Amino acid sequence: MKALRKIAAQAGVALEEVPEPSAPQGTDVIVEVEAAGICGSDLHVDDWTPGYEFMVPLLPLTLGHEFAGRIVAVGPDVEHVKVGDRVTVMPSAPCNACPACRAGDSEKCQNKQTLGLRRDGGFAPRVTARASGCLPLPDAVDYELAALTExxxxxxxxxxxxxxxxxxxxxxxxxxxxxxxxxxxxxxxxxxxxxxxxxxxxxxxxxxxxxxxxxxxxxxxxxxxxxxxxxxxxxxxxxxxxxxxxxxxxxxxxxxxxxxxxxxxxxxxxxxxxxxxxxxxxxxxxxSHGARGPEWRRVLAAMAKEPEIFRKMITHRLPLDEAVRGFGLAHERGASKVMILPGQG
Ligand SMILES: [Zn+2]
Ligand SMILES: [Zn+2]
Structure with missing residues (x-):
């Protein structure tokens, strides 16, 4: 499959052929991505502005941390979601190793394993995520709106x-x-x-x-x-x-x-x-930086109430094949949210 990746520690992103995710282990799931938003931080990674040096040993890496889709496979220990569920994905997972994590306060983890920044993310047809990061969508919230949750x-x-x-x-x-x-x-x-x-x-x-x-x-x-x-x-x-x-x-x-x-x-x-x-x-x-589970749920509830208000934030929609062009558009101040739709094109 094709994925939009950061290849090297210099400016630029590229669409590359990558292997399909392997069968999910433990509490992991595979999400078929239907919509993934281009974020300001993706543009910083594209431009390679200071602050993202932590990515260097992880490259090449698939970008995309604002995404939603459908669960197509679940690991043997997954309980609260199932194949076919429509979900938005909280991209950050605690490392379970730093002092905060070991003290049981994983919200303050200093080494979060964020999809799209430290692990392969959502600018791809399929991505591995942890089940506990998957939030089921209210009926009124479609995939492109769900990708705005982050x-x-x-x-x-x-x-x-x-x-x-x-x-x-x-x-x-x-x-x-x-x-x-x-x-x-x-x-x-x-x-x-x-x-x-x-x-x-x-x-x-x-x-x-x-x-x-x-x-x-x-x-x-x-x-x-x-x-x-x-x-x-x-x-x-x-x-x-x-x-x-x-x-x-x-x-x-x-x-x-x-x-x-x-x-x-x-x-x-x-x-x-x-x-x-x-x-x-x-x-x-x-x-203020990032968002926790309760805010994600509050946002989903607000969108379920008045979905069309939020849809106006999306100004461009492109298939994954045109993701590089999407980054160009997102760099222009004419665009608000540029949405990549891997299920299309
Ligand atoms: Zn973001
Ligand atoms: Zn940690």
Whole structure:
């Protein structure tokens, strides 16, 4: 079968012939992948930006950690899922060897064996996964929506970390998939005013409008920052999903006294911020990364309620044969989520 892989420790990804997964052992299953989303971190791996050196000894490796499909084989010890089940797959598995794992706190595992980053992932017709990572899909959630569960879970988790509540005024910096997820879950958590902010980002901000967010700001436009300050100055929570250091100074400046700033971006550079102002206004900076099982379930329930809202996050759909082109599209800021559909073409 063909799979989209990172071949070597340099820029680029390629479609390569790989062996079929072997018969599943123990509590493993084989999932026939129907939809797999291209994530911002996949683009970092493609560009080979710093932060992914841990992959070097694992290459070549099939990418893809946001995927859903149908179980086609189960190992002898699998109990809670069966052949034919429609599932989305939590890609991270604890290593069972690090100090956190040995202390029984595998959520804090420092060496998670994530599919698509440390083990072969979902940009392939079939992938081996652990049964305990497979969550059955509600009837109303189809495969392409199910493949959004991971990034939506990342957003839902950050909204929980930020403590967004009823009536809050919230600013989301970064209009990509994570930013869209943050905005949606902030609204579901009771925020009454939600701004989404980009820079030279007209198409993705248009996607945000389609998701029902009218207060969008493109900071490349003259006067946009002043409008944002006058509309959202003194807001309760700011989320950063840009990976840009300037977002930290911009975001902290918008907060009210004791406001909360949540960082969710992956940064190439170290950050600086005005520390004395930060202390005097008793601001809070929090970090959020990844998503756990309860958030995955919350996301699936939210999608089952209003599936068509979430579908607007997907702007492109391509067969696996065109996955390299899909990466090109995802690199352009015109795209929001690019979905690879290995079952087609
Ligand atoms: Zn992702
Ligand atoms: Zn561990």
């Amino acid at each position: 990034p939506l879970g990342v957003g839902a988790t950050a909204v929980r970390v930020g403590g967004v509540g009823q009536g809050d005024r919230v600013v989301v910096l970064g209009p990509g998939t994570i930013g869209q997820a943050l905005a949606i879950f902030a609204r579901l958590s009771g925020a009454t005013d939600v701004a989404v902010v980009g820079f030279d980002d007209a198409p993705r901000l248009e996607t945000c409008r389609a998701l029902g967010f009218d207060q969008v700001y493109d900071l490349k436009e003259p006067g946009a920052m002043d409008r944002l300050k006058s509309d959202f100055g003194g807001c309760d929570v700011v989320f950063e999903a840009t990976g840009k250091a300037v977002s930290i100074t911009d975001g902290l400046a918008l907060l009210r006294m004791e406001g909360v700033f949540v960082m969710a971006g992956i940064h190439e550079e170290d950050a600086r911020f005005p520390a004395t102002d930060f202390v005097r206004r008793r601001l809070q900076i929090r970090a």
